[in-house]
Amino acid sequence: MTKEQDFMLRCLRAYFENNKVNTKINVDLNSFYELCNAHNLAPVVFSVIKDNNSLKENKTAYEAFKDAFYDGIVNYDMQKAVIDEIDELLTANEIEHIFFKGAQLKELYPTPELRLMGDIDVLIRLDDRPKAKQLLVGNGFELTEDNGPVYNYHKGDVLVECHTKIVSGKVGNADAETYFEDAINHANFDGFCGELEPEYNLLYLLTHIAHHFWFYGAGVKMILDLAVFIKHFSPDIDRVASKADELNLKRFSQIIFSICYDWFGVGKKYTDDTDCTKEFLLGFGAFGNINRNKAVVVKRKAIEDGHNSNFMTKLALLFPSYKKMKNIPYVKFIDGRPYLLPFCWIYRIIYNFKNKKDFVKEATFDLTSDETRAEAQKEFEYFEEIGLL
Structure with a gap:
């Protein structure tokens, strides 16, 4: 682990525990910013070091962090307005829907504006897709892709992925698509907007991490997401790890829960054999977008x-x-x-x-x-x- 990686984890732990980092920063701050940015974590990290004199002395790094911080706030406001609009449209027309992944997770963060999100993921029933399409297009959403279980819409600069499945294809050895094909039936609804049941949702988040591993990479933000989720819902970790066995992901889930415990103090310590996986999570950015062959x-x-x-x-x-x-x-x-x-x-x-x-x-x-x-x-x-x- 590099000094920059170690310090990023210290900053994230401080954020998770609502603390600041006021000690002298002994890392290359320009490289540190590049690392945090590659993991889509620059706004979160800046929130705990923005008053640190070591950072302020490096104007280049300070301005880069500050710009990422305020960009995160602007993007949150745009995305939240679109989420609210979709919720109102679908609810008014009695279409059951679930916002999941980042659209749900960011609202669990101490400061939702700082948890970056590339697009808005919303799940509907397949039978409701024609009606939802008509509603969204009729209200200014541009349909940009309509193949398979995900239809993509744009509203200005905001991308919306409207799903009829939350998993497509296998994940490692698991037939995750079949396992999660009825996800909307595993939700608690308040009116027509629902949330996946916490333990089912946590199993999905683990599967989603596995999916990114299997392709190009999963980053530290996904582990922070798990920590925030576990802290908020207090799910039964053993039961979720046991259920993961049905997806051939029990070993993987135990490793991820162990890393979550090491880094953020929540989850469960199942194993000490986590060094390679920590290196994998730290080494390739948010989605395998850096240093990946x-x-x-x-x-x-x-x-x-x-x-x-x-x-x-x-x-x-x-x-x-x-x-x-x-x-x-x-x-x-x-x-x-x-x-x-x-x-x-x-x-x-x-x-x-x-x-x-x-x-x-x-x-x-x-x-x-x-x-x-x-x-x-x-x-x-x-x-x-x-x-x-």
């Missing part, structure tokens, strides 16, 4: 699928199976239409060339090297050890 991820997924040769890895990357294609957002129209698979392969290649050139280049640049294969094999074995595979 995308080629390693691609190769590791190929190993999971039994594609050990470089040729088979490239072939699987170019021509994914129907099962995988139907969970890619921009081609979800294939769901239920497997006969469209050849067309979708062509569409996907064109789409990636136009919209994801940098990502494709990064993911395939070093795909066949011995170093990439060794790192991918190491990650595969690590995922096996923590119960994701």
